[in-house]
Amino acid sequence: MYIADTHSDTLFAMGLQPNAPLMITPERLRSGGVTLQVCALWTGPKGNKGDVDAIVSAELAAMPRLIEAGVRKVDDPADAIPGESCFMLSIEGGEVFEKGIHTVEEWRARGVRMAALLWNNENALGYAAKSGDQRGLTAYGLQVAREMQRVGMAVDVSHLNEAGFYDLFAKTNKPPMASHSCCRKLCDHFRNLTDEQLRLMIREGGFVGVNFYPHFLSEDGKADAALIARHIDHICQLGGAGIVGFGSDFDGIEVTPADMNHPGEIPNLLQELRKLGYDDAAIAGIAGENLLTYFKRIA
Numbered sequence: 049m050y051i052a053d054t055h056s057d058t059l060f061a062m063g064l065q066p067n068a069p070l071m072i073t074p075e076r077l078r079s080g081g082v083t084l085q086v087c088a089l090w091t092g093p094k095g096n097k098g099d100v101d102a103i104v105s106a107e108l109a110a111m112p113r114l115i116e117a118g119v120r121k122v123d124d125p126a127d128a129i130p131g132e133s134c135f136m137l138s139i140e141g142g143e144v145f146e147k148g149i150h151t152v153e154e155w156r157a158r159g160v161r162m163a164a165l166l167w168n169n170e171n172a173l174g175y176a177a178k179s180g181d182q183r184g185l186t187a188y189g190l191q192v193a194r195e196m197q198r199v200g201m202a203v204d205v206s207h208l209n210e211a212g213f214y215d216l217f218a219k220t221n222k223p224p225m226a227s228h229s230c231c232r233k234l235c236d237h238f239r240n241l242t243d244e245q246l247r248l249m250i251r252e253g254g255f256v257g258v259n260f261y262p263h264f265l266s267e268d269g270k271a272d273a274a275l276i277a278r279h280i281d282h283i284c285q286l287g288g289a290g291i292v293g294f295g296s297d298f299d300g301i302e303v304t305p306a307d308m309n310h311p312g313e314i315p316n317l318l319q320e321l322r323k324l325g326y327d328d329a330a331i332a333g334i335a336g337e338n339l340l341t342y343f344k345r346i347a
Contacts, residue, residue, distance in 0.1 A: 058085070100143045140163075225257070256293070262303055
């Protein structure tokens with residue numbers, strides 16, 4: 049089975065927190081059957097006031113350690129083969145694009161296939177969900193999004209505010225993805241997507257990787273694999289069985305669900321989906337095939 053996880057902060061942890069225990073390791077990827085692990089290049093908590101270049105350089109410098117441990121780098125999800133463990137780069141924070149529109153193609157050439165325009169801070173592209181700001185994407189943010197779409201890079205709406213989210217659908221021509229977001233109907237948190245947003249993602253052919261962070265899954269912060277499966281099921285009940293997958297946020301979250309502490313426990317989530325009545329074909333779609341189909345749509 050092709051299993052994909054569309055968000056982790058493992059390169060940040062490896063590059064800038066060298067003594068921190070990792071949730072994602074090559075051994076756990078293999079034991080959990082994970083085919084593709086997306087590893088984000090996080091741009092830092094201070095946005096364009098921070099040392100973005102130093103942070104990203106440290107993350108990139110950690111990448112060879114994954115490769116040496118037998119995790120192969122791929123530039124396209126379709127290049128990852130079930131039975132092996134691969135990783136692909138993403139960007140979390142559009143500060144790397146602030147030096148000019150040419151940077152989009154430069155990062156695409158380095159293997160980045162998806163990028164979140166924002167993290168939790170305002171930048172030159174737009175406004176974060178955390179801010180509560182009602183303004184949409186800036187003119188430059190729209191320019192960056194359109195250039196990303198031109199070169200085959202997915203625009204990631206996780207962390208983006210609602211106005212920016214709707215701008216992407218109204219003013220660009222390819223559906224975005226949410227690499228690590230949950231359902232606001234089940235947990236009322238600003239980082240989660242409303243049913244209206246989810247229905248638009250479904251109608252336009254986007255993608256949603258459900259986050260494993262307990263505080264996005266449950267308002268009391270108590271979570272397990274069964275609750276992750278409920279968020280996935282909620283999207284499926286809205287009609288999104290073909291656009292949903294996994295977006296763990298491993299190595300970027302300080303707590304994990306009780307029985308979903310690392311990728312080696314992904315089989316627990318597959319079992320919870322079976323308990324909800326999902327057959328092998330549906331589970332294969334959720335586990336990874338939906339992501340492959342999404343990237344074909346935006347190619």
